[in-house]
Amino acid sequence: MKVTFYGTRGSIPTPGENTVKYGGNTACVLIVADNKKLILDAGTGIKKLGEELISNNDPVTIILSHNHWDHIQGFPFFVPAYQKNRQINIYSAPTNPVEHNAIIEQMNMSTFPLSFKDLSADIKIIPFKNKFENMIINGFSISSIHINHPNGGFAYKICHNNKAVAYVTDNEVYSKDNLNTDFTEWIDFLRDVDFLIHDAQYTDLEMPLKLGWGHSSIDQAVKLAKAAKVKVLVLYSHAPERTDTELDKIIKDMQFKELQIIASQEGITHNI
Numbered sequence: 001m002k003v004t005f006y007g008t009r010g011s012i013p014t015p016g017e018n019t020v021k022y023g024g025n026t027a028c029v030l031i032v033a034d035n036k037k038l039i040l041d042a043g044t045g046i047k048k049l050g051e052e053l054i055s056n057n058d059p060v061t062i063i064l065s066h067n068h069w070d071h072i073q074g075f076p077f078f079v080p081a082y083q084k085n086r087q088i089n090i091y092s093a094p095t096n097p098v099e100h101n102a103i104i105e106q107m108n109m110s111t112f113p114l115s116f117k118d119l120s121a122d123i124k125i126i127p128f129k130n131k132f133e134n135m136i137i138n139g140f141s142i143s144s145i146h147i148n149h150p151n152g153g154f155a156y157k158i159c160h161n162n163k164a165v166a167y168v169t170d171n172e173v174y175s176k177d178n179l180n181t182d183f184t185e186w187i188d189f190l191r192d193v194d195f196l197i198h199d200a201q202y203t204d205l206e207m208p209l210k211l212g213w214g215h216s217s218i219d220q221a222v223k224l225a226k227a228a229k230v231k232v233l234v235l236y237s238h239a240p241e242r243t244d245t246e247l248d249k250i251i252k253d254m255q256f257k258e259l260q261i262i263a264s265q266e267g268i269t270h271n272i
């Protein structure tokens with residue numbers, strides 16, 4: 001599998017001189033295997049990905065972790081949605097309240113100049129209801145689990161050819177207010193994963209002021225990755241305030257024999 005980051009930032013897009021290296025776009029990841037593509041989330045990073053996809057007319061598969069704006073706000077700018085004869089399947093996670101159409105409803109309010117009806121593509125919303133194991137979607141075997149996050153949502157494990165990538169964004173590992181999956185269940189779900197993309201929005205110093213916000217500290221993500229014996233941990237959903245210099249230092253200071261740690265970086269592709 002090839003994993004490319006199009007958006008790595010949590011909460012709000014953060015362009016500017018301090019985020020040039022790791023990127024300022026919100027959540028979007030592309031996974032490719034055997035010429036099949038899977039798009040995870042539709043934050044502002046999906047705009048650039050959409051521009052790359054218009055050269056062909058292949059069906060598009062998008063899987064959403066949840067409906068918070070930083071995970072859907074790029075979709076109205078996703079050019080394939082405006083292409084005739086383009087099939088777009090959007091798999092939507094259960095949230096509280098349940099709003100599987102939120103990604104298109106955002107275009108039906110006074111918040112956007114065009115309406116969903118103006119999109120020419122054949123767009124289908126496919127709701128995920130309960131958590132599932134080994135569902136085949138577009139050639140990938142996918143399992144889901146509930147995230148610890150306000151309004152809920154799903155994390156995913158994506159397997160292909162004996163390799164596993166996990167996408168666990170917007171997850172507070174030790175949540176008190178939104179505990180849907182406890183530490184032991186996370187270990188079971190993530191055991192031996194090759195490439196774990198995990199929320200690591202805060203530092204341990206920042207964490208006490210952010211309890212209940214649905215994100216983890218970098219050290220908490222590391223602790224989980226070690227316990228689950230994953231091979232590579234990718235820090236994801238960087239705080240809007242986190243500068244390139246700070247991330248460089250965090251990565252430099254965190255090197256372990258048993259676990260490789262990297263920071264997700266916009267435009268970078270990893271071979272798994």
Ligand SMILES: [Zn+2]
Pocket residue numbers: 066068149170214
């Ligand atoms: Zn969120």
